[in-house]
Amino acid sequence: MKKKILIGIIVVTAIILVVYGAICIKRQIDIKNENNEIKKDSKVLVVYYSAQGHTDNVAKQIAKNLNADIFVIEPKEEYTSEDLNYNDSNSRVSKEHNDESLRNVELKTTTVNNFDSYDTVLIGYPIWWGIAAWPVNTFVKANDFTGKTVIPFCTSSSSSLGNSGKNLEKLANTGNWLDGHRFSSTASESEIKEWTDKILK
Numbered sequence: 001m002k003k004k005i006l007i008g009i010i011v012v013t014a015i016i017l018v019v020y021g022a023i024c025i026k027r028q029i030d031i032k033n034e035n036n037e038i039k040k041d042s043k044v045l046v047v048y049y050s051a052q053g054h055t056d057n058v059a060k061q062i063a064k065n066l067n068a069d070i071f072v073i074e075p076k077e078e079y080t081s082e083d084l085n086y087n088d089s090n091s092r093v094s095k096e097h098n099d100e101s102l103r104n105v106e107l108k109t110t111t112v113n114n115f116d117s118y119d120t121v122l123i124g125y126p127i128w129w130g131i132a133a134w135p136v137n138t139f140v141k142a143n144d145f146t147g148k149t150v151i152p153f154c155t156s157s158s159s160s161l162g163n164s165g166k167n168l169e170k171l172a173n174t175g176n177w178l179d180g181h182r183f184s185s186t187a188s189e190s191e192i193k194e195w196t197d198k199i200l201k
Contacts, residue, residue, distance in 0.1 A: 038120050038149070039201045044068035045112065048124035049135045051084055054155040054185040059124045061189055062153070065196035068122070075135050076106045093128065103134040110142035120149045121175075123168065127156040127182075132164040140168050145175025151199070152180035155187070 038044065046063040049072075050056035056072075063070050083092035096102040112118075123140070125132045132154065150172070152165035161182040169177040181195055 038066065038151075038199050042119040042149075043117055044120045044122065045071060045115075045118040046122045046124065047071045047073065047112070047139065049073035049126070049133055049139075050124075051079055051126050051133060055124050055126050058153070058155055058183050058187050058192060059122075061192045062122060062124070062196055065193055066122075066200065069118075071112045073135055073139050074108045076108050096134065097129050103137065105135040105138050107135065107138050107142075110139050112143070115143065118148060120151070121145065122151045122153060124153045124155070125164070127154050127159040127162070127164060130159055130162050130164075132168055136168065137171055140172045143172075145172050148175045150175040150177045152177070153183065154180065155183050155185050157185045 044063075044066045046059050046066070046068045048055050048059035048070075050059070059070065062068070079092065082088075085091040086093060088094060089098075096105075123136065125136045128134065132152070150169070152161070152168060154161050154164060159182075161180050165177065165180040169175070183192065183195075
């Protein structure tokens with residue numbers, strides 16, 4: 001009799017543990033989903049740097065979908081098509097890639113009007129050699145993202161987002177940085193809308 005009672009207790013305990021574990025897993029998933037969403041009443045800013053127009057197209061569509069303001073990152077010395085020739089070892093980007101001390105790109109401005117009023121900031125950029133185009137670094141280091149949700153996104157013909165967002169997060173050292181998203185250089189409006197619908201709470 002005692003043996004049956006003991007077995008019953010073990011079975012009930014096992015069931016309770018399984019149910020509790022399932023609840024915990026679901027809660028973790030729910031939290032993760034919540035953290036990858038933007039509240040509809042959030043004031044949103046889309047910040048981006050575009051070298052060849054691809055990120056510009058995506059960023060403007062994202063801003064339209066989210067009813068967001070825009071800030072364009074502009075190097076004081078703009079990159080020409082010759083500067084962006086990755087196949088030329090003497091081009092500007094090639095030299096900057098080979099010598100990190102040259103990547104401290106001066107911008108026309110890093111100041112966003114009423115930056116403190118934004119709850120969410122999306123930061124867009126092309127991928128250069130597997131990382132975010134370095135003009136973005138200057139903007140990120142110059143601003144305080146405390147209390148803001150930050151979502152990186154990139155454009156690339158073949159490269160993934162990789163660790164580009166994580167690298168920017170380390171440079172910023174402030175803000176709640178979420179997982180980013182990679183768009184192809186020729187992303188369609190429907191592809192962009194699918195993503196913005198997914199993150200809009």
